[in-house]
Amino acid sequence: MIKKLQRKFIMITMGSLALVIAILLGSINAINLYQMEKKINGAMDLLIENQGRFPQFERKKPPQMEPRSGFKMDEETPFETRYFVVEVNEDGTIRTIDTSHIAAVSSEDAKEYGNKVIESGKKKGYKGIYKYAVGEQSYGSIIIFVNCKNQIQTAMLFLITSVIVALINYLLVFILVYIFSKKAIKPVIESMEKQKQFITDAGHEIKTPLAIISANTDVLELTSGENEWITSIRNQTNRLDKLVKNLLILSKMDEANVNMEMKTFKLSQMVQEAADSFEAIAETQNKKYIMDIQPGIDFYGDESSIHQLVSTLLDNAMKYSDEEGTIRISLTSSKKRIQLEVYNTTEIIEKENLNKLFDRFYRADFSRSRETGGYGIGLSIVDSIVKIHHGKITVKSTDEKSISFTVILSN
Incomplete structure (x- = not known):
């Protein structure tokens, strides 16, 4: 129980931290990409305004130095920015090509890039490592392609570095949380x-x-x-x-201190014997009692506790089924899964309270539980038995006039 509580504390703490780190990493890298895009867009807008060239930088009179979408020109900007220009006539044919500001692209390559942009009809986007923007001109349009290889590499390096740093810190926090978790709880x-x-x-x-x-x-x-x-x-x-x-x-x-004698036993036979003991009770109460137990099923576990589980579920069904109602117990096995189901008709039951049935001392109908001698603790024991055997128990009501408990065990 203590280890389970400790694991739950660590999972909640580390899950919350992982969410915070993911949001922080996403925000930082998104802002970084946004700033990069703003600077590139500013440079491209300036090139479009000046027909594919940067204006001459003047230190005393620099109107172009005013920030443009995060872009600020200086004397190094024309030499740092690698770009090529494709001018297009109104009929969609290429007018001129300028590759004098880039060494990695030939005129033929530039022509091919230009034709792809013309065919796409888009005004902005990426073609490989080149970001392009289309601007209207008197003769038609101009397409500016800017080499973003360095910016992309820088953004990727920043992303990888931030992720690695975050993972290292996450691991360190996990170690600290693991060490001090017992002290915390x-x-x-x-x-x-x-x-x-x-x-x-x-x-x-x-x-x-x-x-x-x-x-x-x-x-x-x-x-x-x-x-x-x-x-x-x-x-x-x-x-x-x-x-x-x-x-x-x-x-x-x-406390996991209950004596369990784990062994392989005949589950079908045990369930049949437990179910047979309730048949006479069902007859005296004029209730329809159905047993559908698949023979030949064996199970590895504690026979006495599983017997208590079956008896408790059937006793619960007998107590809370309506007058002349129906009770059904079924046991089936498929591959490595064993399913035990106990079903009974009942008076109107609220679906939202079904999960509370496994809470200790919870009783859906207090007055009736008092009459039948129930304390609201039997299903808590059933839940504990199922967990000890690493199984799963669920409860459902499809029509609010019947209830079904299903136990899944691994064979």
């Missing part, structure tokens, strides 16, 4: 331990007065004969004794 662990110890101690202490009350009841019955008061005392004593036993069982299961 120590108050919770201490509270749980005290609660378990209290249940165990109280359970054992209550057993003694219960035994005395039961013995005194027997003496009263022998001396004065059976009457309704003695019967009531015996019934309440039995109920309290059962509650104490169930609380002790739950406490041991929480």
